[in-house]
Amino acid sequence: MKSDKQLKQEVEEELEWDPAVTATEIGVEVTDRVVTLSGHPVSYAEKLAAEKAAHRVAGVKGVVVEMTVLLPQADKRSDSDIAEAVHAILHWTVGLPDDAVKVQVERGWVTLSGTVDWAYQSHIAVRSVSHMRGVVGVSNQIDIRGDVGSDDVGTKIREAMQRHAQREANHIDIAVRDGTVTLSGKVDSYAERSVARGAAWSAPGVRAVVDDLRVE
Known part of the structure; x- marks a missing residue:
């Protein structure tokens, strides 16, 4: 160690x-x-x-x-300018329906809300905004629709993990309840942990992922 x-x-x-x-x-x-x-x-x-x-x-x-993010003077923007730019970025982002994500900006901190069909849509919205000039933080309050059964979600996640990393999948436990996936067990690296999280977030009907994996 x-x-x-x-x-x-x-x-x-x-x-x-x-x-x-x-x-x-x-x-x-x-x-x-x-x-x-x-x-x-x-x-x-x-x-x-x-x-x-x-x-x-x-x-x-x-x-x-x-x-704490400390923006250079040249990168500082008004909240209204940031909000307008965020709306434009989301509008041009592939996979996001228009007006599905709502935007609020306070002192450079962007809060995203609304409802989308898939967790990956929430992720791409946050990722797009996170790399914008003038943004000091992002809060993700986007809800995910989904009514897929817990057993179906768990099966799909397990299958995805086996496609990506057969050995790691055998050491990970998956629990699904009301759209929340809890991952537990142990992995050998942060990369393997990312594979497990990515597979969980990509499953239909997943609203949240709790990562209790241990890196050993």
Whole structure:
């Protein structure tokens, strides 16, 4: 097992390696394999990239985010300008029905609401907005329709996992209740964890995913 000191070094190296992150803006501390990220990234997209970089390091048990986005003056936009731009981005995003997603902006923080048919539509909406200039954060309050039975959802997720990673699928337990999928068990890496989460979110009728997987 890696020591906290080794994990700290590897997380810092991963941040330096990632072109989407300015490593000098991010502080790293590790206690009991839990990484705490602090500092002031210059965009919400960079904040997300730093979180993902920390998760990619093998041996990391969890990531605590204490970063606050500090926009450069040139990137600051009014809430009305951001709202207008978000509406335009969502309108031009393939797979999102017009007016399915509602937008609210307060001091650069975007809240998305509304109802869509598939979880992936919620994800692409959030991803599109997260990389916009002037945005300091995104809250996803989009509801997912779906009336697929729990057994059907669990079966489809299991089949998808087996297509992507047969070995990992054998170590993961799937519980489905009222459209919420809970994943438990253990995986060997964050990449395998992402495969499991992606398969769960892609199943019809899934409204939420609870990730209780352990990386060992």
